[in-house]
Amino acid sequence: MRNSLGREIPDEWLRKTGKEVYRGPSFRCESSYRKAAPTVRSARLDGHSKVVDSIRSVLEKCGVHDGMYFGFHHHFRDGDYVINLVMKEVAAMGVRDITICASSMGTAHDYIDELIEQGVVSSIQSSGVRGRIGEAISYGKLKRPAVIRSHGGRVRAIEEGDIHLDIAFVGAPTCDEYGNARPVGGKSDCGVLSYSMADARYADKVVVLTDCLVLFPNVPASISMTDVDYVCVVDEIGDPKKIVSNVIRETKDVRELMMADYCARIITESPYFRDGFSFQTGGGGAALAVTKLLRRPMEESGVSIGFAIGGIMKAMCDMMDDGLVKKIVDAQVFDSFAIEHIKRNPNHVEISTSEYANPMNKGAYVNRLDFVILGALEVDVDFNVNVITGSDGIVRGAPGGHPDTAAGARCSIIVAPLIRGRIPTVCDRVLTVTTPGETVDVVVTDYGIAINPRRADLLEAYKYSRLPIMTIEELRDIAYGITGRPDPIPFEDEVVALVEYRDGTILDVIRKIKE
Amino acid sequence: MIxxxxxxxxxLESCDAQVIVEPGNGGVELELDSKVIHQFGRQIRAVILDTLCRLDVTDAKVTVKDMGALDCTIRARVEAAVYRSAGQTDQIPWEKLADEK
Known part of the structure; x- marks a missing residue:
């Protein structure tokens, strides 16, 4: 069946998943449902220690068995040891058919590819997939298709009960023996534990792994003892050097700087640039430069940011310290400066991923966002964006909060170079839709800027602008004029991944790559 | 040209292509490897063969490893390799080459 973006979703998978096809970003707004709930085994009265001496014993106590669903978070990013530590033990115990539901996975988890081959891991559900796992998915090695969800979509799926986590593993920089976990104070600080909050509240068993056991009570706790079954102390939960980068890459690339300048001018010339506006950007070179470029026009016009959403970096913290940002609501920290900042600044606060982006709760921050700056691998003439499949057709990206913030923000801005190597970014039809075009407002490239014609108000707002505004078709024609028109990548029929929209409807499918 | x-x-830098030409076995034999083979393999092949044809190369073994180069780059690399193989490193007919594009 075709969804409203014209993407063919095989009936077989609608039947097997019980899902509906995507019908627009507001399709499920204001609908009612009953939240899922975990099975809880209550504590004893003696307040005994929950510390268990090994991952093996923890798995045994949790009654690990074939076919379970495990939750993991990605706050340790490329420095994460938790997934591999746990899964190695699971494999050693002879357990099979595990589904890994992680908030994101990367090159730190290449080892999992071996477990996919061995049948220990049979499916992956994640908001990001890179490295060898992406190849394993694209070459059809999973027993059941992967499910790709946005950050908000993952929390929604947990809260609505689409995913029921049997065990959630929470890597925590500090924890006390009764299960109160914090993202700071240890040797592997990650600043926030936002992505693990839903896991801790909705999984049947919750295990905290830490490499720094501290005195009870470890407060204020991000993950509370009320939700934690066991605490396991390991030597290292991650590589601190890879959890955050100490050196922020400040781009000197003139192309990125020019695009950043265009983005900053789109923002300052828009009707939403007023005192108290809200703002989010990712961690890319151009995006970071936008934050810095906004400083001067903000100071000149006496405008400050009401709230900024993380991924947070030094540039945003500096602006807060200089009185240009009132609140930072943080679900992800990108550098060590931001970690130190959240420890000492009461206006820089940790939020849960549900608060950040869940489309089916009673209100998330993204719904109150004015601007978001996002990247793209491809954008098509319908403004649909692909951030998941690379130019070779292989899964290698992360929707992350992309679909969530695009849907919520009053003005969502995509920034990307018009061509990368010989690959045109603006094209006729994206390989995979991860963010629907009806939620994308402005596309900024090095050759020009396109405004979504659905946004007549924005077209009007920039009518007298001196920015190089053109149609998306003109951008595509410039790109194709340089690169030539690309031929389609050949795929098999077999579906290897389902791309869910944030509300749980099916946005697109990814097919097996032809060898 | 012979x-x-x-x-x-x-x-083998990104956005470049490495072209090797060798004496052939009575025809043009092209071996192409490209990072963007699915989307642009057909077009790259056509550009290489067209460039060889314009240079009157009818007997050559050509091996191209493309790293996502644009057509203009591929054309220039093929021309350079052919002129070098013919021992012609000065007196290149630049105007003629420019006209033919």
């Missing part, structure tokens, strides 16, 4: 000896042009 391919007299093996010659190469270009690099």
């Amino acid at each position: 391919i007299e000896k093996p010659a190469a042009a270009g690099t």
Whole structure:
């Protein structure tokens, strides 16, 4: 069946998943449902220690068995040891058919590819997939298709009960023996534990792994003892050097700087640039430069940011310290400066991923966002964006909060170079839709800027602008004029991944790559 | 033009292409490897063969490793490799080459 973006979703998978096809970003707004709930085994009265001496014993106590669903978070990013530590033990115990539901996975988890081959891991559900796992998915090695969800979509799926986590593993920089976990104070600080909050509240068993056991009570706790079954102390939960980068890459690339300048001018010339506006950007070179470029026009016009959403970096913290940002609501920290900042600044606060982006709760921050700056691998003439499949057709990206913030923000801005190597970014039809075009407002490239014609108000707002505004078709024609028109990548029929929209409807499918 | 000896042009840097031409076995034999083979393999092949044709190369073994180069780059690398293989490193007919594009 075709969804409203014209993407063919095989009936077989609608039947097997019980899902509906995507019908627009507001399709499920204001609908009612009953939240899922975990099975809880209550504590004893003696307040005994929950510390268990090994991952093996923890798995045994949790009654690990074939076919379970495990939750993991990605706050340790490329420095994460938790997934591999746990899964190695699971494999050693002879357990099979595990589904890994992680908030994101990367090159730190290449080892999992071996477990996919061995049948220990049979499916992956994640908001990001890179490295060898992406190849394993694209070459059809999973027993059941992967499910790709946005950050908000993952929390929604947990809260609505689409995913029921049997065990959630929470890597925590500090924890006390009764299960109160914090993202700071240890040797592997990650600043926030936002992505693990839903896991801790909705999984049947919750295990905290830490490499720094501290005195009870470890407060204020991000993950509370009320939700934690066991605490396991390991030597290292991650590589601190890879959890955050100490050196922020400040781009000197003139192309990125020019695009950043265009983005900053789109923002300052828009009707939403007023005192108290809200703002989010990712961690890319151009995006970071936008934050810095906004400083001067903000100071000149006496405008400050009401709230900024993380991924947070030094540039945003500096602006807060200089009185240009009132609140930072943080679900992800990108550098060590931001970690130190959240420890000492009461206006820089940790939020849960549900608060950040869940489309089916009673209100998330993204719904109150004015601007978001996002990247793209491809954008098509319908403004649909692909951030998941690379130019070779292989899964290698992360929707992350992309679909969530695009849907919520009053003005969502995509920034990307018009061509990368010989690959045109603006094209006729994206390989995979991860963010629907009806939620994308402005596309900024090095050759020009396109405004979504659905946004007549924005077209009007920039009518007298001196920015190089053109149609998306003109951008595509410039790109194709340089690169030539690309031929389609050949795929098999077999579906290897389902791309869910944030509300749980099916946005697109990814097919097996032809060898 | 006659391919007299093996010659190469270009690099394996991103957005470049490495072209090697060698004396052939009575025809044009093209071996192409590209990072963007699915989307642009057909077009790259056509550009290479067209460039060889314009240079009147009818007997050559051509090996191209493309790293996502644009057509203009591929054309220039093929021309350079062919002229080098014919031992012609000065007196290149630049105007003629420019006209033919």
